[in-house]
Amino acid sequence: MPSSASPRPDVPEVPDYRDLAGLYRDLHAHPELAFCEHRTARIVADRLRAAGYETTSGVGGTGVVGVLRNGDGPTVALRADMDALPVEERTGLPYASTARATDGDGDAVPLMHACGHDMHVSCLLGAAARLAADRSAWRGTLLLVFQPAEEVGRGAGAMIDDGLFERFARPDVVLGQHVAPLPAGHVGLHGGPAFAASDSLRVVLHGSGGHGSRPEACVDPVLMAAATVLRLQGIVAREVAGTSTAVVTVGALHAGNKPNVIADRAELLLTVRTFEPAVRTSVLRAVERIVRAEAAASGAPRDPEITVTESFPAVVNDPEASERTRRTLAEVLGGARVVDPGPATGSEDIGMLAEAAGAPCVYWLLGGADPADFAAARTFEEFSRVARALPSNHSPLFAPVVGPTLRTGVTALTATARSWLGRTEATDG
Incomplete structure (x- = not known):
């Protein structure tokens, strides 16, 4: 059961914490969409240069890369x-x-x-400052990647295609974290498949419009869409084995704009989440089969259009690298504060960076919820129930508690980076 005690006294404070908290609030107040992160990128680049990093902007569109070389390692x-x-x-x-x-x-x-990327940027800039200020304690090269467009699943690929590892450095490990409704001060790390593969689809169903009083003269795309949505829910229930995991969610359904007019088309927006490649293939085939079958059953005048709008693979944490990182996190945060949350059906494209680099990936959850909310939890079931009741990522109410989240996030990134970098004679001694 995770503890909700105060942070350990031997964990150093975040350097310039008030400044970092102010930065976080500023970024939160000025969000930018995918590939439009121009203001954020300027702030990141300015701070990296001030800390002594070789800094390049415009990588993969609006990405920023900072490199700090500190000897062999x-x-x-x-x-x-x-x-x-x-x-x-x-x-x-x-x-x-x-x-x-x-x-x-x-x-x-x-x-x-709403997903905490402002916290991710602030924590990494804090860790960048701390690592740059303490170069006597490590040897090697830091490659800091501030990535655009994660929400649409294209940012990592864009930076890779722009020569990220050829132009700068090829890492021996890729590390990162994602804020989540765990109690602040805690982190969650799961070895193996940790975040699901994500596939988003746009489905356009074609009908034949007309007057709402004469449905017999039309092919109603709203009814076609409703039947399709219901049938899609049977994929996970009846076509995925109980030992596997999959999610099929229809997040949007758009059709028509008048009560007495039957529209001529309906649009569905879907997301599919899976961990196993074979399950992913099976679910996507089932989606297409059902969409086409329902259109045919409704007498649609045209075949449906099925377009994949986003697609990226599961994040698989290297087991050995994850265990090594877990030991480091337990040392600096306390063992009770490092939990295994199991696989998350949320998705991330950081795994593409590790795959392209040929390096192990370690990606953990960073607690951002008020620890007081968990104070009465005495069992894992109670702890989980509290977490599920809190506003989560993508909620309009999602808001990490600033102080302990920043401190933990900076400490986690700094400590794990040092654990993978080379040690100096002074450190060894």
């Missing part, structure tokens, strides 16, 4: 993502976002850091 990559979501914030915080932007479809949307 391993190369360690630390990664943070920068983009926000089209979500209207409802936290009521004094630094809540009121920003709006135009998305890729030309629609005006609200913006919010």
Whole structure:
């Protein structure tokens, strides 16, 4: 059972913590969509240069890379993502976002850091400053990757295609963290498949529109869409083995705009999450089969259109590297504060960076919830129940507690980076 005690007294404070907390609040108030992270990228680049990093902007669009070479030794990559979501914030915080932007479809949307990427950036900049200030304690090369467009699953690929590892350095390990509704001060690390593969699809169902009073003269795409949604839910229930895991969610259904008009098309937006490649293939084939069958059963005048809009593989934490990292996190945070949350059905594209580099990946969850919310939990079941009840990532109410989350995040990144970098004679002595 995770402890909710105060942080260990021997864990050093984040350098310039007030400045870092101010940075976090500023980033939270100024979110930017995927591949539009221009302001965030400028702030990141300025701070990296001030800390002594060789800094390059515009990598993979709006990505920023910082390199700090400190003698012979391993190369360690630390990664943070920068983009926000089209979500209207409802936290009521004094630094809540009121920003709006135009998305890729030309629609005006609200913006919010509803997934915590502002926290990821702030923690990595804090760790960058700490590591740069203590170069006498390590040897090797730090490769700091501030990545755009994680939310659309294209940022890691864009940086790889722009020569990330050829232009800068090829790491021996890729490390990162993602804030989540665990109690602040805790981290969650699971070896093996840790985050699900993600596939997003746009499905357009074609009908034949007309007057709402004469459905017999039409092919109703709303009914076709409703039947499709219901049938899609049978994939996981009846086509995926109980020993495997999959999620099929229809996140949006759009059709028509008048009560007495039968539209001529309906659009579904789906997400599919899986861990095993064979299950992934099977589920995607089942989605296509059901969509096409329901269209045919409805007498659709045209075949449906099925487009994959986002796709990236599962994040698999290297077991040996994860155990090594777990020991380090337990040393600096306390063993009771390092938990195994099991596989998460959320998705991430950091695994693409590790795969392209040919390096092990270690990616953990960073607690961002108020520890007081968990104070009465005495069993793992009670702890899990509290976590499920809290606003989670992508919620308009998601808001990490700033202080302990930043301290833990900076400490975790700094300690794990040092554990993989070379040691100096002074350190060994």
